[in-house]
Amino acid sequence: MLLHIPQVLAQAEVAEIRQALDTQGWVDGLRSTGPQAANVKRNLQLDTSSPVFAPLSQRIAQALQRHPLFVSAVLPATMLPPMFNRYEGGGHYGNHIDNTIQTDRFTGQKVRTDVSTTVFLNDPDEYEGGELIAEDSFGTHEIKLDAGDAIVYPSTSLHRVEPVTRGVRVASFLWTQSLVRDAWRRSMLFELDMTILKLRNQFGDTAEVVALTGHYHKLLQQWAET
The missing domain is CATH 1.20.5 (Single alpha-helices involved in coiled-coils or other helix-helix interfaces)
Structure with missing residues (x-):
């Protein structure tokens, strides 16, 4: 199931998060990528050792856990800490499927990735390209949401991020192990x-x-x- 979840973050919250992110250095997204995805991934990610990572990540997680649509659709058991990515200057992420099992980099816990989530942190008119393309049994879906909105979809879905040809696309992303596997x-x-x-x-x-x-x-x- 692919589901649009509106207003996970209020506009004021988005502005505060973006301001904090804009003051930080970004690192090559290949640092957190396996060998197969490394061939198709060209983006930046916020370094998890950054002093702003933990509070911003926790803020995203708490906002999702408060949202009744997210809770109802995902039925979260364990959430990996939300991360942040940035696409610009042709940055993209080609077709890939997320790893089925991931490790919480802070606790060492193994987590089954049932559901993927992207929280958009800037509005569609701020950049060109950057659409999230997800495929399922009903076809191909193009997703480009307002700042503060989220999309959830099965982590087994084939998906990609189209090249950003103007501006900057910033988002938070995470994986959740659901109480219900299927x-x-x-x-x-x-x-x-x-x-x-x-x-x-x-x-x-x-x-x-x-x-x-x-x-x-x-x-x-x-x-x-x-």
Whole structure:
């Protein structure tokens, strides 16, 4: 499931994060790349040893964990620390699939990457190119969102970032291990949760809404891995 999550960050928050990022040096994105992706990756990343990395990364993580759509769609169990990338002057990232297992560079914990997330940190009119292209069973999707918005998609999706031909594209990206490993089951739970929410808003907590809520939690109990 590919899902647009609006307003993860308010515009004032985006401005503060961008100001902090603009004062820092960036390093070659190849530092965090495996041998296969290294052939197609041309970007910059914020050095994880930078003094601003930890507070900014935590700020992105907390904003996502507060957003009800992210929580409902992703069902996060473990989130790797959000990182930051920068594309300019033709920078791009060719077709690739994210590594299935990654290691939290701070704790050493192994994390299964079920869901990938990109939080956009500047508006589409600030740069040309830089579209995130993701492919799934329904076709190819071109994503270029407003600053503060996020996109989530299965980490097994083939995806790329098109070359940035004008301006600068800045974003935060991260991977999450979900409580529910299977993407189709996560999608069904999300749709059921959204339906329950709409029914509750329209009719209140009727017996039928309560029953559906019970079914949701039974399925979550059946499928969740803890």
